[in-house]
Amino acid sequence: MVWDLGLAMRKKEEFESERLMNFEFWQRVRATRLFARKLGLNEASLVSEIALRGDEDLLDLAAEQTSRSKDDITMIYGQCLGEAREQLIAERGDPTPNRLG
Numbered sequence: 001m002v003w004d005l006g007l008a009m010r011k012k013e014e015f016e017s018e019r020l021m022n023f024e025f026w027q028r029v030r031a032t033r034l035f036a037r038k039l040g041l042n043e044a045s046l047v048s049e050i051a052l053r054g055d056e057d058l059l060d061l062a063a064e065q066t067s068r069s070k071d072d073i074t075m076i077y078g079q080c081l082g083e084a085r086e087q088l089i090a091e092r093g094d095p096t097p098n099r100l101g
Contacts, residue, residue, distance in 0.1 A: 022096040023088065027080070030084035036076050039066050 022039040029047055039062060049058055055077075063073045089095070 020095055023092070027081065027084045027088055028055075030087060031080040033078065034080040034083055035062070038076055038080065039068075039073075041065060 028050060032047050032050060033043050035041075036046040041062065046058070046062070049061060053061065059070065059073050059077055062068075062077075063070050066073070
């Protein structure tokens with residue numbers, strides 16, 4: 001039996017891609033929850049919009065619902081993304097792919 005380096009690398013790529021996408025999803029959910037709390041919006045309602053909207057549309061919706069400027073909303077969301085990333089890294093570890101070698 002021969003060890004297939006190409007197959008091993010494809011499996012690693014699939015595993016790492018899935019792990020990173022999972023982390024990004026949970027970061028977005030957590031950031032949206034934090035964001036909703038800071039703006040006084042309904043968390044469940046705003047999080048459910050993740051499935052229907054991209055980030056820009058989500059920020060437009062929040063700006064509309066709070067009557068705040070888009071720049072203000074964007075700044076707050078950026079802070080929430082950073083905070084969510086820190087929390088997830090503390091809970092689950094750094095999502096940076098593990099290097100071979």
